[in-house]
Amino acid sequence: MRSTSALDPEVPSADACRRLRILHVSQPTDGGCASAVRSLAEAGTRAGHTVTVACPRQSDLAAWINDVGARWHPLPMVRQPAPGDIPALLRLRRLFERADVVHLHSSKAGALGRLALRSLGKRAPASCFTPHGWSWLVGGPMAPAYRTYERVAAAWTDVIVAVSEEEAAAGRGVLRQGFTRMTVIPNGVDTERFCVEGSRASRSAQPLVVCAGRLTVQKGQDLAIGALARLKTTGARLRLVGEGPDTAKLRELAAALGVADRVEFTGHRDPRPHLRAADVVLVPSRWEGLSFVLLEAMACGKAIVTTAVGGSGVVGDAGVVVPLAVGSEGLAAALDELFADEPTRRRLGERARARVCEHFSADRMLTAYLDLWDALAEATPGTGGGRDARKTSRTTSRRP
Numbered sequence: 001m002r003s004t005s006a007l008d009p010e011v012p013s014a015d016a017c018r019r020l021r022i023l024h025v026s027q028p029t030d031g032g033c034a035s036a037v038r039s040l041a042e043a044g045t046r047a048g049h050t051v052t053v054a055c056p057r058q059s060d061l062a063a064w065i066n067d068v069g070a071r072w073h074p075l076p077m078v079r080q081p082a083p084g085d086i087p088a089l090l091r092l093r094r095l096f097e098r099a100d101v102v103h104l105h106s107s108k109a110g111a112l113g114r115l116a117l118r119s120l121g122k123r124a125p126a127s128c129f130t131p132h133g134w135s136w137l138v139g140g141p142m143a144p145a146y147r148t149y150e151r152v153a154a155a156w157t158d159v160i161v162a163v164s165e166e167e168a169a170a171g172r173g174v175l176r177q178g179f180t181r182m183t184v185i186p187n188g189v190d191t192e193r194f195c196v197e198g199s200r201a202s203r204s205a206q207p208l209v210v211c212a213g214r215l216t217v218q219k220g221q222d223l224a225i226g227a228l229a230r231l232k233t234t235g236a237r238l239r240l241v242g243e244g245p246d247t248a249k250l251r252e253l254a255a256a257l258g259v260a261d262r263v264e265f266t267g268h269r270d271p272r273p274h275l276r277a278a279d280v281v282l283v284p285s286r287w288e289g290l291s292f293v294l295l296e297a298m299a300c301g302k303a304i305v306t307t308a309v310g311g312s313g314v315v316g317d318a319g320v321v322v323p324l325a326v327g328s329e330g331l332a333a334a335l336d337e338l339f340a341d342e343p344t345r346r347r348l349g350e351r352a353r354a355r356v357c358e359h360f361s362a363d364r365m366l367t368a369y370l371d372l373w374d375a376l377a378e379a380t381p382g383t384g385g386g387r388d389a390r391k392t393s394r395t396t397s398r399r400p
Contacts, residue, residue: 020049020377023099023125025092027077027108029059031214032292033132036187037061037105042068043366044373054095077108085112092116101373102127104157107135111149114156126376130161130289133310134170137287138218147174154181158376161369163187164290164311185372186314187290188365191357194272194299196349201273206235207339210278212271212293213285215244220284220307222246222253226328227282229257233339238282239264241274275300279345280338284331285309286324295360298352303345305334314360318351 022044026037037053038061044051051070055061056077065072073095077088093116096102102125104113110129117124135146154160154175160182162168168184175182209228213219221240228238240250240263247265254260266274271293275281281297283306288294290311297304304319306312312321320338322330338345 020044020100020373021098022049022051022101022103022373023095024051024053024055024103024105025075025109025113026053026055026061026105027079028106028132029055029057029061032187033106034059034061034064035292036130036132038064038068039362039366040103040369041065041070043370045069047370049373052095052099054092077112079108088112089116093119096120096125097123099125100377101125103373104129106130106132107146111135111153114153118153118156126373126379127157128159128161128372128376129157130163131167131171132163133218133287133289134167134174136174137170137310151175157181158379159183159372161185161372162289164288164314166310166313167289170310183372185365185368186360187292187295187311188360188362189292189295189299189356190362191299194275194296196276196301196353198276199273201277203239203277204237206237207233208237208239208277208279209282209335210239210241210274210280210297211282211284212241212275212297213283213291214242215240215246215250217246218286218288219244220286221250223284223286223307223328223331224282225250225254225257225259225263227284227331227335228262229259230328230332231339232332232336235262236335236339237262237264239266239274239278241266241269241271243268271296272300275302278302280305280335282331282335283307283312288312290314295356298356298360301349301353303338303348304352305331305338307331314355315352316355318348318355320348 024037024041026033028034041051041053045068052073053065053070054073054075057074062072075088076084089112092113096116104110117127136143162171162182162184164186165184168182211221211224215221224238254263275297281302281304283291283294285291285307288310294306304315306315306321307324308321315321320334322334
């Protein structure tokens with residue numbers, strides 16, 4: 001694939017064509033973050049802006065970007081700190097000097113991008129950062145270092161955008177006292193694409209739980225397999241839609257718990273037919289900003305069981321939220337209760353669909369980001385990416 005850049009010197013300035021040059025930077029090239037970047041790139045292009053996405057070559061994101069009319073710039077990055085971070089940082093500095101608005105996505109892009117903004121001083125463009133799940137939630141020995149870095153780097157961008165009220169609250173709890181450069185723009189889904197009507201994947205007559213997403217520790221498929229092993233509902237099956245680094249471990253766990261014959265691994269597939277085929281959709285994440293899969297399943301009109309993590313509050317009275325601390329046992333109990341009550345499943349699914357359509361549509365999300373970019377570009381420049389969010393963000397939290 002030929003890489004192009006909308007930030008090349010010969011491109012007319014934003015002032016000359018009365019449009020913005022917007023640069024998105026993302027380390028993830030799959031999953032919910034990549035889907036959000038694709039949608040935002042398409043929305044910016046349709047609004048008449050010149051849009052570039054800088055990201056690694058892996059997965060389909062680069063091709064998606066070209067498909068929606070934006071441009072792709074190769075930017076090698078990996079999740080963990082690595083020697084390649086130094087050339088990536090230098091490349092970002094050069095790209096930033098030719099952008100009007102920079103939008104950083106995910107922890108790694110946020111870390112390198114904010115360093116680049118800080119190093120540019122008064123030459124830094126307007127900027128915002130969407131964590132899509134805070135870095136320290138990964139846990140482990142690096143969590144204290146991640147919290148410290150986020151406290152320091154928070155001031156190096158104009159606005160931090162949380163994708164749920166819970167994510168905003170978690171951020172304010174870690175960032176410095178009185179931190180104000182944060183707004184909430186909830187994730188949203190295409191409610192015409194994700195809908196009740198449409199094709200359904202094949203299934204047996206046995207009760208079916210569907211769990212969609214990358215097969216990783218974060219998404220908690222091991223908790224789903226543990227819940228299946230504890231179910232009292234006879235013959236229930238679990239379908240894992242997606243692929244990821246934990247596939248082999250999850251197969252081994254299913255065998256060890258004696259449920260390998262009831263766990264289906266589909267690999268990477270369009271999730272919609274599988275979501276529609278489910279009796280219950282399980283979202284057992286260990287941490288999130290706001291899960292796109294959760295919203296997609298709600299838009300498909302399914303009864304939901306989810307862990308109480310960032311963004312789970314969007315379920316409201318349209319599903320069952322289980323404390324993460326009770327683990328597989330609590331998830332199994334919630335699933336058993338729903339399997340035994342078809343009218344409740346149907347009622348929850350109807351509520352879920354209505355709730356997403358009213359509060360979490362893609363149109364609401366994209367309009368909010370377009371407004372934010374406009375406001376950032378109009379704001380009086382500060383120093384080192386440090387303008388006041390109260391002046392730059394007209395976007396307000398949309399609490400349902």
